[in-house]
Structures are given as structure tokens and as C-alpha cells.
Amino acid sequence: GAVVSQxxxxxxxxxxxxxxxxxxxxxxxxxxxxxYRQFPKQSLMLMATSNEGSKATYEQxxxxxxxxxxxxxxxxSTLTVTSAHPEDSSFYICSARDMKQGAGFGNQPQHxxxxxxxxxx
Amino acid sequence: AQKVTQAQTEISxxxxxxxxxxxxxxxxxxxxxxxxxxxxxxxxxxxxxRRNSFxxxxxxxxxxxxxxxxSTSSFNFTITASQVVDSAVYFCALKNPLPDKLIFGTGTRxxxxx
Numbered sequence: 001g002a003v004v005s006q007x008x009x010x011x012x013x014x015x016x017x018x019x020x021x022x023x024x025x026x027x028x029x030x031x032x033x034x035x036y037r038q039f040p041k042q043s044l045m046l047m048a049t050s051n052e053g054s055k056a057t058y059e060q061x062x063x064x065x066x067x068x069x070x071x072x073x074x075x076x077s078t079l080t081v082t083s084a085h086p087e088d089s090s091f092y093i094c095s096a097r098d099m100k101q102g103a104g105f106g107n108q109p110q111h112x113x114x115x116x117x118x119x120x121x
Numbered sequence: 122a123q124k125v126t127q128a129q130t131e132i133s134x135x136x137x138x139x140x141x142x143x144x145x146x147x148x149x150x151x152x153x154x155x156x157x158x159x160x161x162x163x164x165x166x167x168x169x170x171r172r173n174s175f176x177x178x179x180x181x182x183x184x185x186x187x188x189x190x191x192s193t194s195s196f197n198f199t200i201t202a203s204q205v206v207d208s209a210v211y212f213c214a215l216k217n218p219l220p221d222k223l224i225f226g227t228g229t230r231x232x233x234x235x
């Protein structure tokens with residue numbers, strides 16, 4: 001159980017292209033999903049928290065117009081990297097929290113997708 | 122301040138050796154949650170364990186064990202009789218009630234050689 005599917009797993013595209021990444025919780029409902037960015041050999045950096053039916057909350061320094069997040073249903077959140085440039089090349093990984101697991105707010109583990117490796121030429 | 126420190130950047134062991142990955146955290150909250158995740162070379166993060174701050178009971182799951190010590194703010198992870206498949210980056214993470222987000226350590230890269 002608690003499977004998160006992320007698609008695509010790898011994208012290579014030209015500079016200026018917009019890229020959409022999907023994150024789906026397959027066997028549970030997730031009112032909250034998270035988007036992270038990870039540079040090679042570094043830790044995960046939270047970009048934004050995505051709440052179903054409302055606007056995403058972005059971390060300081062993350063451009064909301066650059067990284068568009070939509071969480072239209074309890075099982076799907078999307079991240080669109082608009083007008084991508086080489087410096088946007090990175091590993092993007094989403095996670096979803098199963099609100100039914102664990103007791104108490106915040107105790108539920110986040111379940112992660114397989115990540116999307118984005119390469120902008 | 123909320124912070125997670127994994128001082129060991131890389132660890133190399135030979136198969137069947139025991140290995141302990143250290144995790145030290147800082148938080149002002151009395152209620153918090155700790156997690157360990159594994160990131161194999163394929164990239165996905167695999168949830169291993171969560172621990173609540175009010176539950177200091179250590180846990181064992183097969184070859185994995187976790188030692189939670191509130192007195193030293195540590196949540197160390199031991200792999201017994203390591204195997205090549207254990208090779209991965211391991212992240213320790215902290216979650217306070219607010220803000221609603223995980224704070225990751227910098228990770229420890231474990232390499233297990235045959």
C-alpha cells in the first residue's frame with residue numbers, strides 16, 4: 001500500500017520549454033502533497049506544499065510563477081516548470097501523505113514517488 | 122531552530138559488517154516526529170520508520186534497528202550483517218507539528234562491498 005506514482009521519470013528538452021510532472025497517490029487519498037528538488041549528492045529541498053483545492057504554499061526563494069503547482073484532486077498534484085532553462089535541471093521528487101495512517105497531526109509518513117530527472121539543454 | 126545533522130557523509134563497509142548511521146536533531150518542540158528514509162541509486166525514497174517524541178522504545182525490524190535517545194537528541198540507525206543491497210543514501214528527517222514539513226538531514230551514503 002501507499003504507492004505514489006510520478007510521471008515522467010525522465011525528461012530531456014530544449015531551453016524555453018514548459019514541462020509538466022504528475023504525482024499520483026494510487027491507493028490512498030492525499031490532501032497534502034509535497035514537491036522537492038534534489039541536486040546531485042545533496043539533500044532534498046522542499047519547494048512547495050500542495051493542498052487539494054487551494055493554492056500551494058511555496059518555500060522562501062522558490063518562484064511561484066516559475067514552478068506552477070496544481071492539486072485538483074485528492075490523488076493528483078502537478079508541477080509545471082515554465083520556460084525551463086538549464087539551471088532548472090535537477091531531480092524533482094514528490095511525496096504524498098496518507099491522512100489515514102498514524103494518529104495525530106504530522107505523524108503520518110510521507111510516501112515518495114520515484115522522482116523525475118529533468119535535463120534542460 | 123529545527124535542524125537535522127548527519128555527520129557521516131559516506132560510510133564504506135564490507136558485507137556482513139554491522140554499521141550505524143548517526144542522526145542528531147535540534148528542535149524546541151516537545152512533540153515531534155522522526156523518520157528514516159532510504160534512497161537507492163534508482164532515486165526513489167523508501168520510508169523505513171517513524172518515531173514519536175513521546176515513544177522512546179527502540180525498535181528492531183529484521184536487520185534494522187533504531188536507537189532513539191532523547192537525552193542526546195539522537196536517532197541512530199543500525200544495520201546488522203549488512204548486504205550489498207543496503208547500499209544507498211539514508212536520510213534522517215524531523216517533523217514538528219508546525220510548520221507542516223519534513224526537515225531532512227544531508228544524508229549518509231552507505232556503500233556495502235561484497
